[in-house]
Amino acid sequence: MAEIRRFSISQTAIHALGAFSILVLYITGLPITFPEQLGWIPALLGGYPVTMLIHRIAAVGFIIAGVYLVVYHGLYDVFVGRSYFTDVWIKIKDIKDAINDGKHILRLSSDKPPRYGKYSWIAKAEFWSFFSEAAIFLVTGSILWFSWQFLAFMPPQYLLTARYIHAAFAVVSVCGVAFHSYMVHFNPENFRIDRCIFTGFMPKDEIKEKYPQWYEDLEKGDEVAAE
Amino acid sequence: MKLLQNKIRYSGAIVVAIIYLSFIAAVLKIENPVVQIFVTIGINIALLFVIVNIGALLYGIITRDRQQAD
Numbered sequence: 001m002a003e004i005r006r007f008s009i010s011q012t013a014i015h016a017l018g019a020f021s022i023l024v025l026y027i028t029g030l031p032i033t034f035p036e037q038l039g040w041i042p043a044l045l046g047g048y049p050v051t052m053l054i055h056r057i058a059a060v061g062f063i064i065a066g067v068y069l070v071v072y073h074g075l076y077d078v079f080v081g082r083s084y085f086t087d088v089w090i091k092i093k094d095i096k097d098a099i100n101d102g103k104h105i106l107r108l109s110s111d112k113p114p115r116y117g118k119y120s121w122i123a124k125a126e127f128w129s130f131f132s133e134a135a136i137f138l139v140t141g142s143i144l145w146f147s148w149q150f151l152a153f154m155p156p157q158y159l160l161t162a163r164y165i166h167a168a169f170a171v172v173s174v175c176g177v178a179f180h181s182y183m184v185h186f187n188p189e190n191f192r193i194d195r196c197i198f199t200g201f202m203p204k205d206e207i208k209e210k211y212p213q214w215y216e217d218l219e220k221g222d223e224v225a226a227e
Numbered sequence: 228m229k230l231l232q233n234k235i236r237y238s239g240a241i242v243v244a245i246i247y248l249s250f251i252a253a254v255l256k257i258e259n260p261v262v263q264i265f266v267t268i269g270i271n272i273a274l275l276f277v278i279v280n281i282g283a284l285l286y287g288i289i290t291r292d293r294q295q296a297d
Contacts, residue, residue, distance in 0.1 A: 016284065019284050020281065023280055023281045023284065027274065027278065030270070034253060037266065037271065038274060168254075175247055177280065178273065178276055181243075181279075182240065185279075185283065186239025188235055191232075193286070193287060195287060195290075198287035198291045199291055
C-alpha cells in the first residue's frame, strides 16, 4: 500500500523525547501536588529527594525537546521556508472547521463534515496548548528549581505563586494528555495505537479518508514536504 | 465489530471523564469522604493512564523499524 510521509524524522524524534520527558514529569510531579492520593510513588522510587532528582532530569529532556523544536524549526521557517510551524499555524479555515464540527456534534447542521488539511484544527489546538503550557512550565519550573537565586531579587510569595501556577497547569496538561490518549488509543479508528507518529508515514487511503483536503493538495502536487 | 468499537469509544470517554471530574473535585478540595475516595481512584487512574502511555510510546519507538519493513 502506498504511504506518504506525514512527519519528518526531526518531528518524530521531538515527539519521542518530549512525550517521554513529560510523562516522566507527570509521574514524578503529580505526587508532590497530590501526596495523599499518590504518596505510594515516591515511596516506590525511594523517597521525595530521588523523585525530585528524576523530575529534574526529565525536565532537562523536556527543555532540550522544546528548544530543539523552536530553534531548528523556527530557523528553518525563517531561512529555508516551510517548516512544521508553517503547517500548524492557525488559519481562518481552522476556526470555521471547529464551528462546523461543533454543529455536527450537536446535530445542528446537515452539511458535509469539514475537509481537513494536513493538520486538523484539533491537532493544531493540541499542539499550541501543549506549546504554551511548556512555556509556562519552563518559566515557573526554573523559578522553583533555582529558588535561592530568584529569592535574591524576588519576594517569597512569588515563589509560592509560581508553585501554584506550575501545579495548576500540570493538572490542565494531564487532562490534555488524557484527551490526546483518547484520540490516539481509544478512538476506534486508531485503537490500539496510532503508529504514524513513530514511522512518520501514513497510508494514502487513510489520508484520503481522514484528511481529504491534504489528499487533494497531494494529488494536485501543491503539497511540498515540510521539514 | 461496530458494537465493540462503540464499547471502546464509550469506555474510553468514561475513563477520561472520571479523570477530569476527580481533578476538579481535588482542586475544589471537597471534604466529603465518598468524593475523596472518588478523587483517589480518579487520580490513580490518571497516573495509570500516564504509565500506559509511556508503555505505548516505548512500544511504538521499539517496533518502529519493524512496521516500516512491513
